[in-house]
Amino acid sequence: MNVGGGRREPAGIARWTTRRWLTTGVAASAVVLLILGALGAWALGTTSRLTDEVTRYRSPALINAVRLEAALVNQETGVRGYGLTGRRDFLTPYTQGRADEKTALQALDRLVAGSGEAEKDLREVRSAVASWQRQVARPVASASGADAIRIASDRAGDGKRLFDSVRSSTARQQDHLLAARQHAGANLDAAQRLRNGVFAAIAVVIVVLMCAIFYGLRRGVTGPLTRLGAAARDVGRGQFDRKVPATGPADLQQLARDVDGMRERLLEELARSEEARSMLDQQADDLKRSNAELEQFAYVASHDLQEPLRKISSFTQLLQRRYGDKLDERADQYIAFAVDGANRMQVLINDLLMFSRVGRVHDQRSVSLEDSLNGAVDGLSVAVEESGARIEHDELPTVHGDAGQLGLLWQNLLSNAIKFRAPDRPPHIRVSVREEDGMWRFTVRDNGIGIAPEFREKVFVIFQRLHTREAYPGTGIGLAMCKKTVEFHGGAITIDPVDGDGTSISFTLPLQPSAEAADSEGSLVS
Known part of the structure; x- marks a missing residue:
């Protein structure tokens, strides 16, 4: 309700103060930054997880599968050489291959645990290797020289067929591990691109927020304060007709209205002061005129009034001297009263003149x-x-x-x-x-x-x-x-x-x- 025709109170967002604007802006910025921070943390976590998957599981599994194949090839080479020559020194690759096989299988057991396809491929490799070793490798390697040659000759066809099965199973295993690694690498690349995009978006949003904050502060705080300060300085320099603009948040608008109210009161006071000054000037003129009249009165008192008093005193004394023997005692008393009164009047006039000169002359x-x-x-x-x-x-x-x-x-x-x-x-x-x-x-x-x-x-x-x-x-x-x-x-x-x-x-x-x-x-x- 607008009582008495005053200013209408602002409604809604126009009533927000600087503190409320700043609080709302900081809260909104904090929410946006928290959301972006959560997205950034998720992108970093995804990238880190995929990196671990590639570097700690997929690549080591593929490497150990290749090592397992190499160990098996070394075993086949050693068994085949021993079966052809009967010399025990040809079994050295076989012995080393058995050790490498064991190491590679232990690593693969750990790396492919929980991965259904990789575990299946590993079981097939184990089965093919076990069949080849049971039917060919161990019988040849455990036999003496001549027997080893005879066994190797008798089982040459089965050995080729069984080891081809080993090669096929290891090839499938490596193909599947390589595909899994490539898939994980593709996922890692996508995650890295997503991460980079998220952080780029965060940077853009931060820049936008900073620009928005700067623009908001400039338009809502520093701009109105600058205009208010400029108007206040103009008023301070005497431009009392300069109206103080009321812009910005509600508290700054109220401050501007208060300053403008002071300006209007100053105008009123100046008007009253000007009126009072005019009255003072008039009174000063009247006082000057009165002082001039008083100076004229002082001159009259010091000359025109004292002269008659001196005559009264002189002639009264002369009357007493010449006719004193002809007058009675009461007449002498009257003459003495007249002389005393004239003398006292002259003293009073002189004292008044001295009193009037204090502070003036x-x-x-x-x-x-x-x-x-x-x-x-x-x-x-x-x-x-x-x-x-x-x-x-x-x-x-x-x-x-x-x-x-x-x-x-x-x-x-x-x-x-x-x-x-x-x-x-x-x-x-x-x-x-x-x-x-x-x-x-x-x-x-x-x-x-x-x-x-x-x-x-x-x-x-x-x-x-x-x-x-x-x-x-x-x-x-x-x-x-x-x-x-x-x-x-x-x-x-x-x-x-x-x-x-x-x-x-x-x-x-x-x-x-x-x-x-x-x-x-x-x-x-x-």
């Missing part, structure tokens, strides 16, 4: 924090002398940053430590430094009134004050400016928990970069 270079801290202490020399403050510090490193902003950082931290001192003891300020995780960690510790834990984050918010202006004067911008300065330089600032009285403020700054990096960054800034 800067000059990056190598800054000696030792000199920067000493400059801040010198700038606070009056407050230090009046409060009796004691300031100690470790040897401070050199960092990369804006010297003016880092000087204001030290000035704000030290002035806060002096301002928020305990009434019963002079300020004691300790500045320490250590290297930590590729950063410098600075700690400014004092013995003042401290900051409650619930206000440790609140103090870094601009205009946030923990005390009244009458108790501790100020605009509430100092620590906010410290936080902005530290973060602009790539660090972080926190209020640390302390044991006992006082406050501990820690901030981090990156280690001094290499000279090349510093020069490069300085040139970009300039």
